[in-house]
Amino acid sequence: MTRRKLVAGNWKMNGSLGALSELDAIAEAAESHAGVDVAVAVPSTLIAPAVSRVPALMIGAQDVHAADKGAHTGCISAAMAKEAGARFSIVGHSERRADQSETDADVKAKAEALRGQDMQAIVCVGETLDEREAGRAEAVVTAQVAGSLPEGASGDWCAIAYEPVWAIGTGRTPTADDVAAMHGAIRAKLRAMIGDVADRLRILYGGSVTPDNARELLHVSDVDGALVGGASLTAAKFVPIIAAAD
Numbered sequence: 001m002t003r004r005k006l007v008a009g010n011w012k013m014n015g016s017l018g019a020l021s022e023l024d025a026i027a028e029a030a031e032s033h034a035g036v037d038v039a040v041a042v043p044s045t046l047i048a049p050a051v052s053r054v055p056a057l058m059i060g061a062q063d064v065h066a067a068d069k070g071a072h073t074g075c076i077s078a079a080m081a082k083e084a085g086a087r088f089s090i091v092g093h094s095e096r097r098a099d100q101s102e103t104d105a106d107v108k109a110k111a112e113a114l115r116g117q118d119m120q121a122i123v124c125v126g127e128t129l130d131e132r133e134a135g136r137a138e139a140v141v142t143a144q145v146a147g148s149l150p151e152g153a154s155g156d157w158c159a160i161a162y163e164p165v166w167a168i169g170t171g172r173t174p175t176a177d178d179v180a181a182m183h184g185a186i187r188a189k190l191r192a193m194i195g196d197v198a199d200r201l202r203i204l205y206g207g208s209v210t211p212d213n214a215r216e217l218l219h220v221s222d223v224d225g226a227l228v229g230g231a232s233l234t235a236a237k238f239v240p241i242i243a244a245a246d
């Protein structure tokens with residue numbers, strides 16, 4: 001089964017109106033590498049200006065609330081993100097799981113809220129260093145997949161991002177063999193849960209992807225793309241990662 005690769009950027013709490021100029025070359029690269037899907041999750045304040053600057057590029061949010069509206073100060077709903085122009089959102093990023101104590105059930109509900117708005121979801125999972133060193137990485141990650149996978153998940157609107165917590169923003173990455181083993185375990189878990197539909201879901205790798213390691217990581221078996229933090233902030237670094245996926 002061939003799956004189109006998806007290279008998604010995550011600007012986290014970075015960026016400004018001025019920084020949106022980086023999107024021009026990213027949008028051009030997305031157009032010239034037509035075999036790769038390219039997306040950028042910007043801070044919610046930048047969604048609308050990003051969409052108006054590069055309408056063809058898939059712009060998304062970094063989180064949405066599971067509820068449609070209500071007394072949730074500081075949050076935005078999937079409908080609000082959509083109205084601003086977002087076509088997708090990341091959910092369950094490890095920084096939110098840690099900083100906002102988000103559970104698998106929360107992440108699942110957020111992904112389902114996105115589905116309710118005809119938006120795409122990138123559902124993040126990943127083990128901590130302690131969990132890896134204790135030999136529990138696969139058990140932890142497959143349990144997160146089981147708890148976070150939204151109802152009706154399909155390749156049309158849902159992707160999983162495997163992001164070892166210890167690899168995010170650290171410059172450390174797992175070996176290609178470790179990535180292949182984890183992506184294989186995630187695929188097997190998905191098959192057990194949703195049967196053949198699992199073969200259409202993209203599983204992205206995330207954690208210190210750079211222009212230097214992208215080609216190797218992006219062509220590991222069962223790696224269907226990348227979720228990229230720091231290196232997505234500038235076109236100079238993100239465009240070569242897009243090219244490496246092609």
Ligand code: PEP
Pocket residue numbers: 010012163167168169170206207208209227228229230231
């Ligand atoms: C991320 O934030 O999802 C991420 C993978 O960050 P970085 O690429 O900077 O490690």
